[in-house]
Amino acid sequence: MDKLWSYFKNLFQQAEESSPSQPLIHEMIERSAEEREDYQFWKETLVLRRLLNWLNEQYAIYRIRPDDIDEALDFLNTPSSKGFVVHFSQTGYSQRDVQHFFDFLKEQVLALKYRTQISDRRSYQRANWVETIERHYLKPGLSIRSNQEEDGRFVQHFGNIMIELEHRNDRVHNLRFRATTYNDSLFKAPAEFGELMQGVLS
Template structure:
């Protein structure tokens, strides 16, 4: 395991255990978007405000493919069965933009035969700061689990949205795949990145 991959796991929680365990949760709830959120999201989408963020991060991704050691605001995690990225929030977008961006990704995946298995929000107070982590976990629809070998598409996908005092700090996405005979070969992670970021 490379130093960065170890750091990715330890700091951002690639394991299944919540980083907020044993820290005194103030709130833990399922996320169910209100009609107001959905109306605002549709307005954001209708004004094509998603184009800017998608194009920006696709440019970062394309740059990393050409220059592996490039220092840009997109950090990759790569292993045989788990691949992902995270980026730190930039001031050109606010927390609402990032919420809509994540909702856009989940909608695209659901249109590609994925099911939103669960979506949760946890809030703690630590060091005078209000820290929030939103987790979205998507899996291929059950209809593709009827007969082996099962279709896994891009794998099981976990998206994390981290905020401090209501402001986004980090967005992370990880795709976890299986290698045993019960599953078909997963699509390449590069295919997932193109699927998400290409308009």
């Protein structure tokens, strides 16, 4: 009993001390055999097709009339970062659907000759909720040297890609997908973000 009390006491103390630089929990993402099996089944459902169709349609609208996109979605467009945020808290998708979609996006990026740099989970104690962020961070190619052109510049493809899934008190809040590129003479210009969207949402 003393050990159990010490465990909980330590857990609450860590929660009070957690900060953006010091999470309450930090662990690598590992899916169980059951989760992987369910994911393979989920990929054959209409839920995935609806999500892909919706995002494709919204991106097409955004490129022509950016003010007319769905309120549950935002697009990021800066010189160095491009991406989207799905506010799943405003949709009817289940936690299962969103979790699998998060992993699906990673799988699609890997198919574009990317590699996983890290897949982890961090939890923080905020003022009014516990925030948990799962992230897949992916980089292009096998190594930066293998992506070097004859002129000495590096090929960055679509840049580094971060996929983040945020929960608040174990409820899905939003999913963020972001490609960050280098604006540097050492690198060739990145490929168009539209090509990345086409590759990921096909």
